[in-house]
Amino acid sequence: MVNTPLEEHPPATPLEQRLEDELKALAGSVPDPELPMVSLAELGVLRGLKILAPGSVEVELTPTYTGCPAVEAMSADIEQILHEHGIPDVTVRSVLSPPWSTDDISAEGRRKLAESGIAPPRAHTAEGPIPLTLSVRCPHCGSTDTELLSRFSSTACKALRRCVSCREPxxxxKEL
Structure with missing residues (x-):
């Protein structure tokens, strides 16, 4: 079977579109294996879902970085939830274009990261110049007086910092 991008399939009927939306919401509700406080939809890695035939869907995921080890777990979890909801044939493809960016994290995902003690990446805007300094707000006390302890933390996507004000790590x- 030749994998073609989702956009090359014929447009969905209204009934298929409603089912696709429901299945995409199910797939998107899967928690990220490394950041379980956010779903794949909130993280912005779930790119699409298309019904190929009755009982057969294709899902597109974009990893946070090439070689991300969590993609296999994400794929297996998506397959499992869709199988549990009556879809026997699930294909999960990794797509690298357009590349994932921390701008793809939803506002809800950023809120959940901060609520869990992880400083979320700053959202980039097209307005004005990009700041030359990076201030990271402490998720514990809100201070921007923080220091970098290590460029890598529990995953390659995160850095380890400490707040100078409250001394909490x-x-x-990281922004991408």
Whole structure:
């Protein structure tokens, strides 16, 4: 079987579109294996879902970085939840274009990261110049007086920082 990008399939009927939306919401509800406080949809790695035939779907995921070891677990979890909801044939493909960016994390995902003690990445805007300094707000006390302890933390996506004000260490989800 030749894998073609999702956009090359014929457009869905209204009933298929509703089912696709429901299945995409199910797949998107899967928690990230490394950051279980956020779902794949909130993290922005779930790119699409298309019904190929009755009982057969294709899901597109974009990893946070090439070679991300969590992609296999994400794929297996998506397959499991869709199988549990009556879809016997699930294909999960990794797509690298467009590349994932921390801008793909939803506002809810950023809120959940901060609530869990992980400083979320700053959202980039097209307005104005990019700041030359990076201030990271402590998720514990809110201070921007923080220091970098290690460029890598529990995963390659995060750095380890410490707040100078409250002295608490915390993970910071790196901007990409």
């Amino acid at each position: 915390f993970d910071h989800f």
